[in-house]
Amino acid sequence: MKAIHPAQLQDWIQLAAASAPANTLPVVLDVREPWELQTASVKPEGFELIAMPMRSVPERHLELDRARPIACLCHHGARSAQVTQFLLQNGFTDVVNIHGGIHAWSQELDPSVPVY
Secondary structure (H helix, E strand, O other): OEEEOHHHHHHHHHHHHHHOOOOOOOEEEEOOOHHHHHHOOOOOOOOEEEEOOHHHHHHHHHHOOOOOOEEEEOOOOHHHHHHHHHHHHOOOOOEEEEOOHHHHHHHHOOOOOOOO
């Protein structure tokens, strides 16, 4: 399973956009719970942000486009790693885990994102 740090996100977006279908943004799949999204969220800049709580992924993963690169995000990286593995096992090929989750995102990429 591939993983990136939030500080590597822009490089990943550039590489992902090059491999995605024309005029298609890469996806950051936020698998945290709704209350977590209200507490701290990211700004979708250069990617589409899709919220899909981890427990709903098995029944909703077919809503995702297999042709689009996906980076999975959670609080610290454990849930998103599980979702990354699940997607890879279910036919998605361009999926990475955002190591350290939104906590690392706040520390490495955007300090305006609250830490909780």
